[in-house]
Amino acid sequence: xxxxxxxxxxxxxxxxxxxxxxxxxxxxxxxxxxxxxxxxxxxxxxxxxxxxxxxxxxxxxxxxxxxxxxxxxxxxxxxxxxxxxxxxxxxxxxxxxxxxxxxxxxxxxxxxxxxxxxxxxxxxxxxxxxxxxxxxxxxxxxxxxxxxxxxxxxxxxxxxxxxxxxxxxxxxxxxxxxxxxxxxxxxxxxxxxxxxxxxxxxxxxxxxxxxxxxxxxxxxxxxxxxxxxxxxxxxxxxxxxxxxxxxxxxxxxxxxxxxxxxxxxxxxxxxxxxxxxxx
Ligand code: SF4
Numbered sequence: 001x002x003x004x005x006x007x008x009x010x011x012x013x014x015x016x017x018x019x020x021x022x023x024x025x026x027x028x029x030x031x032x033x034x035x036x037x038x039x040x041x042x043x044x045x046x047x048x049x050x051x052x053x054x055x056x057x058x059x060x061x062x063x064x065x066x067x068x069x070x071x072x073x074x075x076x077x078x079x080x081x082x083x084x085x086x087x088x089x090x091x092x093x094x095x096x097x098x099x100x101x102x103x104x105x106x107x108x109x110x111x112x113x114x115x116x117x118x119x120x121x122x123x124x125x126x127x128x129x130x131x132x133x134x135x136x137x138x139x140x141x142x143x144x145x146x147x148x149x150x151x152x153x154x155x156x157x158x159x160x161x162x163x164x165x166x167x168x169x170x171x172x173x174x175x176x177x178x179x180x181x182x183x184x185x186x187x188x189x190x191x192x193x194x195x196x197x198x199x200x201x202x203x204x205x206x207x208x209x210x211x212x213x214x215x216x217x218x219x220x221x222x223x224x225x226x227x228x229x230x231x232x233x234x235x236x237x238x239x240x241x242x243x244x245x246x247x248x249x250x251x252x253x254x255x256x257x258x259x260x261x262x263x264x265x266x267x268x269x270x271x272x273x274x275x276x277x278x279x
Contacts, residue, residue: 002273005222005247006261007059007094008052011254012040012080013073017065019133021121022195023161023188025255026065032193034255039076042083049084053091055261056275057250059182060084061094061117067134068099068142078111085112092279094154099134099142105149115152115181118142123170126163130196143178152181159209160188160201160228168209176216182247183217185209187228189256203232207243214244222247230259238271 015026015036025032049060062080064073074097081093095108096117105116120139121127127136146153155178157171175183187206188199214223224247225233225240233240250261268275 002241002246003276004241004268004273005058005224005276005279006056006250006264007061007224007247008055008057008251008261009061009063009249009253010040010045010048010052011063011065012045012077013038013064013066014040015065015255017067019067020131021133022130023121023158025191025194030193030195032191032255042080045080046083046087049088049091052251053088055250056265057261058090058092058276058279059094059115059247060088060091061096062113063096063117063254064098066098069097069101069104073097074100074104074107077113078108081108081112090278096154099138100145102145102149105146105151109149109151113151115154116146117154117184118146119155119157119184119186120171120174121157122161122163123167124174125170126161126167130161140174140178143180147178153178154182154184155180156184156186156213156224156226158186158188158227159206160199161196162200168205169212172209172212172216176213180217180221182222182224183213184224184226184249185213185245186226187232189228189231189253199228199231201232203236203239206232207239210240210243210245224248227253227256237267241271241273 017026092114094115095113124136225245226249252258
């Protein structure tokens with residue numbers, strides 16, 4: 001029987017990024033109608049981590065908007081990680097804070113971070129059309145550095161931003177080449193304020209992406225359907241699990257609402273799968 005892993009996200013610094021990623025509502029350039037705030041209160045973050053754990057999450061991802069880590073940010077994330085580790089049992093802590101150097105990554109590891117998420121987003125070729133303020137190579141390098149300091153690597157990307165089939169295959173090949181422990185597959189969620197106006201992906205294409213990813217990543221890795229799940233798989237969740245996914249994000253995403261964790265857990269149980277209780 002298939003065991004499904006649940007992961008939750010906390011946007012601990014939101015919406016004040018100067019980069020120009022054309023898929024991202026957190027870039028200040030596109031003036032998307034989202035909640036923007038500086039560092040969230042640590043007590044509140046710990047409270048939310050407890051709720052996520054009680055809802056069944058095993059993975060807890062601490063996300064900050066922005067290109068990458070700086071001294072202040074790394075200190076804050078480390079402080080949050082330490083507090084969560086001492087107050088909530090059994091959560092695998094993932095940091096998602098953009099580009100990072102080895103020193104910063106090691107510091108986070110020392111303070112309780114287990115895994116670092118940094119997505120390649122799309123193929124190296126297509127990346128130039130969706131972001132001009134930093135490079136794909138820089139992203140790839142951060143992924144290699146994550147592994148080299150002994151943190152678990154979580155990397156994947158976004159599909160449906162206007163890329164070609166070749167770009168999709170290249171992206172799958174690229175993240176698989178890094179041998180990540182977990183891979184989030186996101187499906188583009190259009191927002192009227194963003195330069196990419198529509199998604200170019202169908203449910204059947206998403207299923208093929210999951211199958212190909214599973215094939216290249218291997219059976220022992222986490223393959224997660226993350227953002228855009230509700231757009232493509234609502235009432236058809238069985239299809240994504242049968243294609244090879246074994247993890248989902250529960251609760252809200254960074255700037256879009258998800259469905260209730262209770263509903264997600266009911267869906268998984270009704271299909272006949274179990275919910276993982278340890279990593
Ligand atoms: S760097 Fe990150 S937060 Fe900033 S615009 Fe790009 S994806 Fe969004």
